[in-house]
Amino acid sequence: MLVWVGVDRHGVGRYTSISMMNGWIGKTRVGTRLHRKRVIILVAAGILALLVLVQIVYPQSVLPPLTSIDGIDVGGNTKPAATLKLDIAYANKTIDIYFSENDTPSVSPKLGDIGLTARNKERIKNSDYPWYLRIIPGSLVWVHLLGGTNGSPLYERNDEVRMSYIRSTFGETCRVNERNATLAVKDGQLELVKGQVGGICVLRDVDAALSTVEPRVGESTKVLAPVEEILPAISDQDATDMQNKIIGALKDGIAVNANGTLVTLPKDQLLSWIDVEVSTDTIDYAFNVGRAGDYMRQQLSSYIAVPAGITRVATFDFVETSRVEGASGVALDVGATLANIKGYTQGKSRVVDAASVSVAPAVEYSRTYSPTDTGLSALMQNYAQTHAGTYGVSLIELSGKYRRAELRSSEQFTSASTYKLFVAYSTLRRIESGVWKWTDQVHGGRDVAKCFDDMIVVSNNECGRALLERIGFTTITNEARAIGMTKTSFLGNDGIKTSAGDLALLLAQLQTGQILSKQSSRDTLINAMKRNIYRQGIPKGTTAPVADKVGFLDGLLHDAAIVYGSSGTYILVIVSDGASWGNIAELTREIETLRIQ
Numbered sequence: 001m002l003v004w005v006g007v008d009r010h011g012v013g014r015y016t017s018i019s020m021m022n023g024w025i026g027k028t029r030v031g032t033r034l035h036r037k038r039v040i041i042l043v044a045a046g047i048l049a050l051l052v053l054v055q056i057v058y059p060q061s062v063l064p065p066l067t068s069i070d071g072i073d074v075g076g077n078t079k080p081a082a083t084l085k086l087d088i089a090y091a092n093k094t095i096d097i098y099f100s101e102n103d104t105p106s107v108s109p110k111l112g113d114i115g116l117t118a119r120n121k122e123r124i125k126n127s128d129y130p131w132y133l134r135i136i137p138g139s140l141v142w143v144h145l146l147g148g149t150n151g152s153p154l155y156e157r158n159d160e161v162r163m164s165y166i167r168s169t170f171g172e173t174c175r176v177n178e179r180n181a182t183l184a185v186k187d188g189q190l191e192l193v194k195g196q197v198g199g200i201c202v203l204r205d206v207d208a209a210l211s212t213v214e215p216r217v218g219e220s221t222k223v224l225a226p227v228e229e230i231l232p233a234i235s236d237q238d239a240t241d242m243q244n245k246i247i248g249a250l251k252d253g254i255a256v257n258a259n260g261t262l263v264t265l266p267k268d269q270l271l272s273w274i275d276v277e278v279s280t281d282t283i284d285y286a287f288n289v290g291r292a293g294d295y296m297r298q299q300l301s302s303y304i305a306v307p308a309g310i311t312r313v314a315t316f317d318f319v320e321t322s323r324v325e326g327a328s329g330v331a332l333d334v335g336a337t338l339a340n341i342k343g344y345t346q347g348k349s350r351v352v353d354a355a356s357v358s359v360a361p362a363v364e365y366s367r368t369y370s371p372t373d374t375g376l377s378a379l380m381q382n383y384a385q386t387h388a389g390t391y392g393v394s395l396i397e398l399s400g401k402y403r404r405a406e407l408r409s410s411e412q413f414t415s416a417s418t419y420k421l422f423v424a425y426s427t428l429r430r431i432e433s434g435v436w437k438w439t440d441q442v443h444g445g446r447d448v449a450k451c452f453d454d455m456i457v458v459s460n461n462e463c464g465r466a467l468l469e470r471i472g473f474t475t476i477t478n479e480a481r482a483i484g485m486t487k488t489s490f491l492g493n494d495g496i497k498t499s500a501g502d503l504a505l506l507l508a509q510l511q512t513g514q515i516l517s518k519q520s521s522r523d524t525l526i527n528a529m530k531r532n533i534y535r536q537g538i539p540k541g542t543t544a545p546v547a548d549k550v551g552f553l554d555g556l557l558h559d560a561a562i563v564y565g566s567s568g569t570y571i572l573v574i575v576s577d578g579a580s581w582g583n584i585a586e587l588t589r590e591i592e593t594l595r596i597q
Helices: 018-057 079-091 121-125 139-146 159-170 203-211 236-250 267-272 289-304 334-345 373-386 416-433 448-457 461-471 473-482 500-512 519-530 581-595
Strands: 003-007 013-016 096-099 116-119 154-157 182-186 189-193 198-200 222-225 228-230 254-258 261-265 274-278 283-287 310-316 319-324 329-332 356-359 362-368 390-397 404-407 441-443 546-553 556-565 568-577
Touching: 018 139, 079 116, 079 121, 121 154, 159 203, 182 236, 182 274, 182 283, 189 236, 203 222, 236 267, 236 283, 236 334, 254 289, 254 334, 261 289, 267 274, 267 289, 283 334, 289 329, 289 334, 362 373, 373 390, 373 404, 373 581, 390 500, 390 581, 404 500, 416 448, 416 461, 416 473, 416 500, 416 519, 416 546, 416 556, 441 448, 441 461, 448 461, 448 519, 461 473, 500 519, 500 556, 500 568, 519 546, 556 581, 568 581
Parallel strands: 096 222, 310 362
Antiparallel strands: 003 013, 116 154, 182 189, 198 228, 254 261, 274 283, 310 319, 329 356, 390 404, 390 568, 546 556, 556 568
16 A cells, blocks of 8 residues: 655655654654664663762761751761760759659659769761661761761769768768658649658669669669658548548538528539648648638628628717727638638538628717817827828927827837938038038038038938038937937937927927027028929828928938918828838828817
8 A cells, every 4th residue: 555645856746654654663763762762771871980089088076967866866966966965865864763663763863963974975886877878879878877976975983972962962960861651632633642752761772773774865764762661640541531421421512501592502613612731741732711711701691691880989089088889790611611621521410500700890080189288199199090100290389389299209210311301411510610601512522511511401322421421420429419319329220219299399499499590591502492392292181381301212202391370380200111202191181270279
């Protein structure tokens, strides 16, 4: 059969046979497949050659990838880096020392604590990647499986350090204290906390047990030291028996009879209140009043509680003039109710009654005061009893009725910055006598005049201290006592002390001219006090002009003032510990109100 396939250059047709064509195509396909195989073989050979080349040039000083020694990944690390990594891991490795077959070790020292050092340099140094494995394609990724670096560290021991640790930990008597079993509430469950067997050991036996230990990182190292056992007084079984009793008693909750109404307290709540108490040889439990209180009052008080009434008391000065008694109330007694619950869980009672306690009526006072010394003193006392803090108060009227009232006026308080009034007095004495001049230099470029003013107006501590040290602690104490301040001292180890009475006496003598011979000296101090920048105490409690000096340190708040009131000038000093400037201002207002009646 012929097939026309084309025309030659002379126009004559060319023919070929189909069979000839098929043969040629077949030969072409076979040649292509052979070529592809050759290419694949060459590529694979190249890859393998490249892998072998990489393995041949892989640094001898670097461990193969994926290498792990004692569970520590050191693959790709240089040998020194791998050695350091292992040495650190071994330095942090602990050894668990058990006395008897306890569940927990008595102590778990690090290797260094017992004088044991694990050296890994040689085992790493000798871990090579040999040439005959390097020429095997792909060995770089599996050579670590051959375990060529799984030798042991070189252990070095210091016998003195080991024995020193044993002695310091267990003592010369080598006594390991036993621990009683107990119970604890965890995640809403009452769980057993196992006890621990103690005992008496021999130091050399413990030393012998530790002297041969060869711990490995990644493995638990347990050393059982020989011991003459001492069993705990409260065994695991004792604690378990109590656990079963408590859980059995609480499994359905507990119904409490509150005046005829049964209120069920759920098991989870009851368990959360339990405190287990273990003494030398007994185990007991109690329900914690603090944790139980709020919940029990919410659930039971509405059936038990009866509000208390109010006892109303009227007083005049220090004397009670009338009293109307209020009715007592009733409240839930949480502690006694919990005791009843415990009795029920122990089988001592068949029911649980909510217990109650009588509540005394609240007392309300209606206080009135006479505008007298007695009445003013009563006001101060009652104010101190009904407000936070401790108070010392002194009132001296310099005109009008000349009343004097006080509350703990001779009690010593740490002076805080009110000591600067005594420094100011002693400074003015030296100015008057000519021993000092206002232009004398004192501190930080400030002369006496500037330091004096800063000490009083802004309560500058550097100036106060500099002037005090220049005068002398003993001298200034003696000068204060010479004018009657017997409760003032700069000599104690616990700071400078003064009293409300001493401060009031100093200001009274200053205002009336009984101290300092020159009016100009007195005016200098009083005018500085009028410019005092701290005005939240006595000045806040009156509309009258005030010259004062405050002191504040930690919880101490003091104010010593000359008040130029419309009904006459008076001295008011309030020293306090644990009060507030608001309290001092309020007490001032109450005193002022009673004075002008």
